[in-house]
Amino acid sequence: MKTTLAVLLALGISMTAVPAYAHHSFAAEFDATKPVKLVGKITRVEWSNPHTYFYVDVADAKGKVTNWSIEGPSPGALSRRGWKKDDLKVGDHVTVVGYRAKDGSNLADGRLVTLADGRTLYGGSPGDGGPGDNGTDQGDLSGINPGK
Amino acid sequence: MPVLQHLCQLLYDSQIGTAIRESNVTFPVIESAHVLSITLVFGTIAVLDLRLLGLVLRAIPVNKVARSVLPLTWTGFAVSLVTGFLLFWAEAAKVYWNPAFRAKLVLLALVGLNPLIFHTTIYRRVEEWGHLRVLPWRARAAAVASLMLWSGVIIAGRAIAYFT
Numbered sequence: 001m002k003t004t005l006a007v008l009l010a011l012g013i014s015m016t017a018v019p020a021y022a023h024h025s026f027a028a029e030f031d032a033t034k035p036v037k038l039v040g041k042i043t044r045v046e047w048s049n050p051h052t053y054f055y056v057d058v059a060d061a062k063g064k065v066t067n068w069s070i071e072g073p074s075p076g077a078l079s080r081r082g083w084k085k086d087d088l089k090v091g092d093h094v095t096v097v098g099y100r101a102k103d104g105s106n107l108a109d110g111r112l113v114t115l116a117d118g119r120t121l122y123g124g125s126p127g128d129g130g131p132g133d134n135g136t137d138q139g140d141l142s143g144i145n146p147g148k
Numbered sequence: 149m150p151v152l153q154h155l156c157q158l159l160y161d162s163q164i165g166t167a168i169r170e171s172n173v174t175f176p177v178i179e180s181a182h183v184l185s186i187t188l189v190f191g192t193i194a195v196l197d198l199r200l201l202g203l204v205l206r207a208i209p210v211n212k213v214a215r216s217v218l219p220l221t222w223t224g225f226a227v228s229l230v231t232g233f234l235l236f237w238a239e240a241a242k243v244y245w246n247p248a249f250r251a252k253l254v255l256l257a258l259v260g261l262n263p264l265i266f267h268t269t270i271y272r273r274v275e276e277w278g279h280l281r282v283l284p285w286r287a288r289a290a291a292v293a294s295l296m297l298w299s300g301v302i303i304a305g306r307a308i309a310y311f312t
Binding site: 048074079085 | 168169170171172173175176179203238239309312
């Protein structure tokens with residue numbers, strides 16, 4: 001009787017454990033219908049666990065500059081895609097193709113980043129469900145819409 | 149800048165803090181050890197709490213259950229503390245602002261207060277009641293508080309990621 005009760009309780013509790021924000025899901029944080037293409041100069045780099053960030057000053061057609069933050073996976077994950085800490089330096093000119101955060105803030109994920117030296121690197125994670133994701137570290141770059 | 153925030157910034161900017169934070173492998177290893185040590189803490193203290201609630205090991209007197217699990221609980225806690233401090237060292241300036249981290253610290257203080265009260269009061273007389281079928285309400289209350297507070301610590305710890 002007690003065992004049955006305990007099992008039912010455990011099942012009940014486990015069913016309430018809804019993965020509402022499966023943290024490593026692209027769809028939980030970014031909007032695939034809001035592609036962005038950001039061209040500008042890096043103002044700050046945070047090469048940190050658990051997520052890396054770099055900040056880019058982007059000028060719009062009228063010359064107004066806004067600062068965007070680009071979120072990426074951990075240093076370990078990026079190093080497996082061929083990124084190195086020194087690839088991003090303050091002052092570098094970069095082009096970022098990614099998708100805007102769902103909450104509309106100036107945050108995007110860096111799915112495709114063209115560095116100052118001309119190399120283009122993939123910044124998504126295998127299995128994150130975002131554009132370009134084909135389960136590998138290199139991604140399928142044909143799936144990434146360059147946006148406006 | 150408040151003193152505490154300044155201290156957090158110093159830790160964050162330090163060579164060790166930066167090295168952990170920017171590492172490829174070190175941070176994930178410390179984080180994994182932290183999670184594993186927490187399972188040791190919570191897993192073993194839960195056995196004692198469940199015994200106090202009369203749900204497991206009813207044939208074994210409470211003090212015998214306590215004596216067998218508490219060394220493991222303390223070992224786990226020591227590792228949790230060291231790994232937790234290293235993670236904090238790496239992220240201090242950022243996590244200073246994190247509401248989930250602040251909640252976790254408050255809950256950790258409470259989760260330490262609970263056994264302090266328990267062991268200095270009702271547990272002193274465990275030989276008298278440790279074998280009874282129904283245990284004193286203070287013992288049962290301590291067990292419920294322990295289970296709830298540790299669950300809270302774990303949830304708050306996981307929630308840190310969602311407030312960065």
